[in-house]
Amino acid sequence: MGRGGERRAIALANPGLNGRPFATPTLWAAIQYLMPGENAPEHRHTQHAFRFVLEGEGVWTVVGGDPVAMRRGDFLPQAGWNWHAHHNATRAPMAWIDGLDIPLQYITEAQFFEFGRDEISEAEQTTPERSRSERLWGHPGLAPLAASARPGTPGSPLLAYRWEQTDRALADQLAIEREGYGGTVEPGHAAVRYTDPVTGQDVLPTIRVEFHRVVRGAETAPVRETGSSVYTVFDGSGTVTVGDKSWSVSRGDLFVVPSWQPFSARSQAGGSDSDSGALDLFRFSDSPVFEALKLNRTLTEGNTK
Amino acid sequence: MGRGGERRAIALANPGLNGRPFATPTLWAAIQYLMPGENAPEHRHTQHAFRFVLEGEGVWTVVGGDPVAMRRGDFLPQAGWNWHAHHNATRAPMAWIDGLDIPLQYITEAQFFEFGRDEISEAEQTTPERSRSERLWGHPGLAPLAASARPGTPGSPLLAYRWEQTDRALADQLAIEREGYGGTVEPGHAAVRYTDPVTGQDVLPTIRVEFHRVVRGAETAPVRETGSSVYTVFDGSGTVTVGDKSWSVSRGDLFVVPSWQPFSARSQAGGSDSDSGALDLFRFSDSPVFEALKLNRTLTEGNTK
Amino acid sequence: MGRGGERRAIALANPGLNGRPFATPTLWAAIQYLMPGENAPEHRHTQHAFRFVLEGEGVWTVVGGDPVAMRRGDFLPQAGWNWHAHHNATRAPMAWIDGLDIPLQYITEAQFFEFGRDEISEAEQTTPERSRSERLWGHPGLAPLAASARPGTPGSPLLAYRWEQTDRALADQLAIEREGYGGTVEPGHAAVRYTDPVTGQDVLPTIRVEFHRVVRGAETAPVRETGSSVYTVFDGSGTVTVGDKSWSVSRGDLFVVPSWQPFSARSQAGGSDSDSGALDLFRFSDSPVFEALKLNRTLTEGNTK
């Protein structure tokens, strides 16, 4: 098996895309598994990428020599042109979502790729509690002054956004709403965007990533946006409506919202199927592309329900 | 005594500024005290301001109806044109540094001022552990999506940068340096900049705020910059050199570095005079003014020592 | 014939693009003809477009009710979402290049389209010497203050860049070079970029447009860039090299430079085949897309000749 094949991934192929193995016209999504003891060799590419962990823990990504632990709910951006490799140090397989802008860069012929070292060092195979990137960039509102701590390429230098923080931020928004103040997108709908602490902008130049929490019984207002999104049901269950179609979703489901199709979600999550008692949706989209090119449009319809 | 006089502050008057009660040509610095039970009534002004707590705890600032607790080492930005008031709920007086861009706005005739309510509500006199601003904006790299959570005026929506985070960020940088990696400004010199999470830029449009930690025995390379700075020795002791003058400093001292004067600091901090075993310097400057107007210049001299 | 078919255009279909009628992965190029007395009805679309006149004069474009005359060598940008129509008032057919970002907007599903009025008014069928857009925005370095003169959509409000100006700008650069000063890209190679006077940036958010003049005997250094270009030989003749292929070109030829293929041109233009005695190349590319997404790379090789 060639080196490039050592990553074991199942790509989502949108049947609306004429046989191309892409989730949307600009985005690639795959479920990637790594077996115990397995490595994925080091390489780098211009494609922007991320991992979002669905199950398991103990694998880590080594980015520029900095080992980053991965655990369920963690979001790990991988900005283009950084060296990276994976290693699974646990006895169980792990599963995560790989998201990349492969179709965009393929179509526009922007892509470059290079192989790295065959082996990562022993020091890189340890799993520290916090990566160096988190120690430098993981303190809210505090940026290191050192030039050596600044990223050399576009995209976030913070290599892990931990589930505890995401979960707490969402819970905080809902608590503030209950206290009578703003902070949620709409009643019962909390949401955060993963951002690059250097710029406050999207975590990756071409991919927007968000986490939405819809409390049991709430329903989001239909929104139309130019650009396509991939959603993953991280926890809970409910009904989603895309255009004129509705269907039930539950933990582990993935679905796509095409450009300019109205999307809404109704939460039926309960204590038995959700840790948070809510419908927890992980979302990524190509919105930064549309905004950078000034092609973005949004229309939020009144929630007439 | 008029309403405006109810804030008890001792302004630093730089003798080089021809009798004007300013710390530097653009910056105002004052030590403000609030006695037990005392209030400072609500007002707002276009001047950008901050508080940095030197001693005590228990006072809070109410910003836009959001009470924010204050404790030693906390940094609290107060972007222009937000309503704010103070209340001291403890039995002890409190002391903090007030920093503002009063001279700049006075000279350029940019200032506006309005009185607010005479009394703040009872709900605003409670002291929650975390302000709403911290619950919305205090999670590293996570931005709330809600329009209602976005600030209406320039400057950081995060109203408190807690000492625990600052202290830990500095300790992390020094630990990474000891492990053999970059992350510090120079050997033994860790530093963070307080940033606006919305933009990643300076916490206030006209004032840069940083915290520097110099380990015992280390000395920083002389740096010249256009623009003026005010330094406060938060902890520890050492020797500072500004231009061709040197002097000893220790906890509580304030001093000014004028434009284009080379500045360096040597740490003599030890276990008996510093919690961190280092010289801890809080700094604010008018650098964003120079950068916005493209008048900034910096020259770092080789540390020939 | 339906309304949409009333534009008579011959699209360039790049054989490397699997049968799609596109010039490059992101750009559409067509030669459009309008017969005497013919109109093209009013419509608008989100696609950014331009016209560059190859032959004839007397046609005009009506943009937002402002009639703009068209003559050989004129460049007429048509930023997305502005109403526009054409009318040919002369006795001769006219030919121009239509350039659009159709493939980009098609692939990303960003496109919107609307029909406008069936007929344009009689006042709009006159041909003033200068359009209102030129009278408002055509004075170098002078911007109108009026809000009503500001464009409502992204892209240049200047609707015509006249050949006299382009020709003179190129001649000026070459004259300055002969006087011993800089100003040309390299010896014998003058070039201008069409810019939006509001921003100084590219004339359209997704399309870069330039005009290059290479004097007889000169050869440009090979340049590699991410992104694709379409070139038109406006005047003169020469040899172009794309990757490892070279071929002769002369007035009226069109060719494509794919992403990351080195490109150079050698001028063999003389008095008999060129008004300027030089190889005059009109170029458009998708470079702004790559720059906005931070995917741009450029490599200029030493001209080893």
Next chain:
Amino acid sequence: MGRGGERRAIALANPGLNGRPFATPTLWAAIQYLMPGENAPEHRHTQHAFRFVLEGEGVWTVVGGDPVAMRRGDFLPQAGWNWHAHHNATRAPMAWIDGLDIPLQYITEAQFFEFGRDEISEAEQTTPERSRSERLWGHPGLAPLAASARPGTPGSPLLAYRWEQTDRALADQLAIEREGYGGTVEPGHAAVRYTDPVTGQDVLPTIRVEFHRVVRGAETAPVRETGSSVYTVFDGSGTVTVGDKSWSVSRGDLFVVPSWQPFSARSQAGGSDSDSGALDLFRFSDSPVFEALKLNRTLTEGNTK
């Protein structure tokens, strides 16, 4: 007489500024005369500056070795840190307005100054019809591609904005208004802003420069802005109102509008006192400083007349 004194200038000293020889808190304005054959030696400074010619012609400024002719009505920006000198080749004295941000840079301690060559070369003492800067940057909407043509410092690379262009742009706006379209600020009030063609922004980083033409009988609506302005009556006559004071003005008068004072002008210009039959006002202000620091406010009152 020392070298620095060889410039013969009469500075405007605003009596409201406590004896400082400044026109406004941030701006310096002076009338400068150069006698026949006189030179002003080469120097450079960080202060941004400009010249606006009131009378005469034949002098030129040499900027970076590029001689620029000066004639009545011409506007010549001089961005900071560029070498420059003057020479008067005619038999008559010349008069122009010098505008600089001296007070701003003095107060903020941002200023640097260096002397240049004692003599300028003979080649620099010729007066070409168009400077190299105009040949490179004076074609509307066309930017040279060459790196050597790009300015190395902030501020416009176009060194002369000729009166013919300014005059025509204003006449064009008024003609478009008469044809029933927008384009003027308000009825009978045309205005242009001098801009940097590289950015489309203000011609100098700290100084905004505009030219306003008010037709006979028209009156401008009162406007309040943060920041101070200096006006010169280039031609015509009228009545100006600043705050609650009004007075008559005519050709050659200078006056100041302080921060946040409402300003309006009524034109009484006629054929006998104005080439254009209008009140022609040249204005410069410190607005870019306020905008860069996000301290700008504007209030346009209804013209109740």
